[in-house]
Amino acid sequence: MHKLLLLNGPNLNRLGAREPTHYGRTTLSDIETRLRERAGARGAELVAFQSHSESALIERIHAAAEEGVDAALFNPAAFTHTSVALRDALLAADLRFVEVHLSNIHAREPFRRHSYFSDIALGVISGFGALGYDLALDAALAHLESPPEGN
Numbered sequence: 001m002h003k004l005l006l007l008n009g010p011n012l013n014r015l016g017a018r019e020p021t022h023y024g025r026t027t028l029s030d031i032e033t034r035l036r037e038r039a040g041a042r043g044a045e046l047v048a049f050q051s052h053s054e055s056a057l058i059e060r061i062h063a064a065a066e067e068g069v070d071a072a073l074f075n076p077a078a079f080t081h082t083s084v085a086l087r088d089a090l091l092a093a094d095l096r097f098v099e100v101h102l103s104n105i106h107a108r109e110p111f112r113r114h115s116y117f118s119d120i121a122l123g124v125i126s127g128f129g130a131l132g133y134d135l136a137l138d139a140a141l142a143h144l145e146s147p148p149e150g151n
Helices: 028-041 054-067 077-081 084-093 131-145
Strands: 003-008 045-050 071-075 097-101 123-126
Touching (some): 003 054, 097 131
Parallel strands (some): 003 071
């Protein structure tokens, strides 16, 4: 059984109410419930964690390494553009992950177009709203079940 971590950064607890033109109307709770069910149907376990605190996210990444988490679905939110510390934590934990963004960060303000995570992620899914989490789950499980050559 694969163990997955759904990791969400700051302000994502406001999904459904926050800037729905960029982020949609689906709540984070809706996403978490749907992904747990979809992961379970595929014989995987998914645990979710969201925080506004960079240090709490780092601690959760470190814990994931100790718990034997196989891969993460990670939406770093605003930390995408600022957090070398989270990048270092992912590398230190050797945690494979799919980077997820609800909006297309490349079609947004210039400061949102750079990610400190994309080059170390298994892949990046951006711009598909809440569906992006489902795509990330599918990609992570496909990678775990049959890793592509070179990864």
